[in-house]
Amino acid sequence: SINSERLLKRLQDLGRIGLDNDNKRTRLAASDADKAGRDRLIVWMKEDGLEVEIDRIGNIFGIWYSTENRNEEPILLGSHIDTVINAGMYDGCYGVLSGLEVINTLQKKGVKPSRPIAVAAFTNEEGVRYQPDMMGSLVYAGGLSVEDALKTVGSDGTLLGEELERIGYAGTKEPGFLKPYAYIELHIEQGPILDKEGISIGAVENLQGISWQRITIEGIANHAGTTPIVMRRDAGLAAARVITYLRDRANASNGQTVATVGTISFKPNAVNVVPSLATFTVDLRNPNEQRLQEEEQALANYLKELAASEEVSISSEQLARFSPVSFDENIVKLIEQAASKLELHSKRMTSGAGHDAQMMARICPSAMIFVPSIEGISHNPKEATNDSDLIAGANVLLDVVNNLAGN
């Protein structure tokens, strides 16, 4: 089994990178804090003798080759190390660091695997600074050209390509340069199911569809004291109506649709001025493509009605759109078997979050292993998983890799 002490210590070490003065952890993609995290990761990869490669979108690969297996397709493990704003410590990092433990354990045992084993840390999985999310793996899998991706303008007005150059992670390898034999991503669930049901391993068989839009509502600025309600074209009120509409739809979906408005801004943003402009994002998800399309259509229809009734103009821009994904049945079974060998309860489940595995599934057999998130909290500094679950998940990953490598 894996070296749990090293894994837990490294999670803490990486988790300290990117803390601000208020002790909030933020390592947005291609930021200075992301660079510091990447630098640390590469030191660790080299300590275990891995060959480190960086591709043009900044994805980092640490590859364990032997002379005998150099021409074989590698088994790829991994996830991401970028974070949201004021993030937890486990999201992404757990999968990357566990990958290193799997390799180190096999190395220590003197195993000579039939194929290379590699660990990837994909660029900009979170999608907070640059949209879409899962961008590094999307580019790697050929779903977005590297040129277009590098031209992405961030929420702070920066260009991803320039920021990658600036932090020294605009690599030279062409995305896709390693064709994986399989991709397995170990991750915290980030939701409440495993924790609630007291199950330590999720065998993730699919992942729900994700639709991100940025909606802009244009009204007319006017005086808050003198403008009769009936004469207002209040962009902020219209935005609030969209937010409550989305919640009503989600409530009516029997727990299937989730909808979130996570960002908003008004212009001119003054206490006594009716907002002339409201801009906000919508994150819509459903495990069923047909249903997700229905939600998108319902929103579009509602925006049309609202534009007419509030006399505002409304436009929307798609920031990300990913259909639901099914994972590789064979690997999902290997996960269940590994759990049962280790006497762990497991459960087949759907991922509510987007993950790099959903992109890698386009180019190789892929699946995911989940471990419980205490109280389902994630994208929050309180994100936590019991050490025993972290260790169990890494050992399941080790067993699946052993199996796939034919050790």
Added chain:
Amino acid sequence: SINSERLLKRLQDLGRIGLDNDNKRTRLAASDADKAGRDRLIVWMKEDGLEVEIDRIGNIFGIWYSTENRNEEPILLGSHIDTVINAGMYDGCYGVLSGLEVINTLQKKGVKPSRPIAVAAFTNEEGVRYQPDMMGSLVYAGGLSVEDALKTVGSDGTLLGEELERIGYAGTKEPGFLKPYAYIELHIEQGPILDKEGISIGAVENLQGISWQRITIEGIANHAGTTPIVMRRDAGLAAARVITYLRDRANASNGQTVATVGTISFKPNAVNVVPSLATFTVDLRNPNEQRLQEEEQALANYLKELAASEEVSISSEQLARFSPVSFDENIVKLIEQAASKLELHSKRMTSGAGHDAQMMARICPSAMIFVPSIEGISHNPKEATNDSDLIAGANVLLDVVNNLAGN
């Protein structure tokens, strides 16, 4: 009658100060742009031989004394020259510059008024950067201590006192140093009534009550994809519910209550994170104190219910609170008489906006003259008034001053 050419030209000149690269006009209180506007105003005051005084809260006074009337209480005209964000050209400036025209006209005619005539430009009337609004006149009238006012922290984190020092407008006169005989404020209506009814002069007999609050809602940040709707504590959704609630109340008030949410921000403000914090302002107004209190109480009750139903915590802070004000009946009559002498239609009306006159009414007989705002648009660069109405309003002011000065 007044020199309309000079008035219209100066409105344009002052209106060009504070334009940004996008041609948006913003002269927030005690900013660099406000300083530039103040400097220009003082040049104009000195051109007409006025004595310029600045008080400790930065209010500017240009006083026309004669040797004979130096010991009399002055007739004070004026308004403010600070603006909202992306403002129009007339709000405030019209009253200040018309005051200068009234004095200049009397000077040119060789009138020797029985009392000094003075023009004030009060600090921070808009209240966008520092709350409460009408701060300069409030301090002048003794409703807020100058020490407390100077300690006000702005929406940008600055201290008003430090900013006034920085721009060179922390004067030495004690607020209240001139005890006015009367205060008359000429202003654009900023609302649609006069324009709609084709009436050129509003004789403003009262002003509605204003209540400003900042509301902070605390929820729990969580993952937008994995957190079931029923487990969310979504501060942003709760904020949206407050916005639509306020609109429903206003709609039910028979055109009496107006309610505006002009500013908002979410934290962490990321597309895939349920907001943990929402902060927004509420601007509530009603011409009747009793009704305004009912609206405040209804909102407070709603916030309590909402905190329980959405499992969030909600706090609110009063940023400004002014009861409705009645103006001086005698001056209102003089305004009506002046309009009728000039063959202008006039109408008694209520001010929907807050004005410095409502503070000055605490220390001397005060009233306001309104002129039409085309389509009722204000706090917007499209704010406009026909030249003929601007000139008519200034001539009404001239006549009222002549009357009060016993010329």
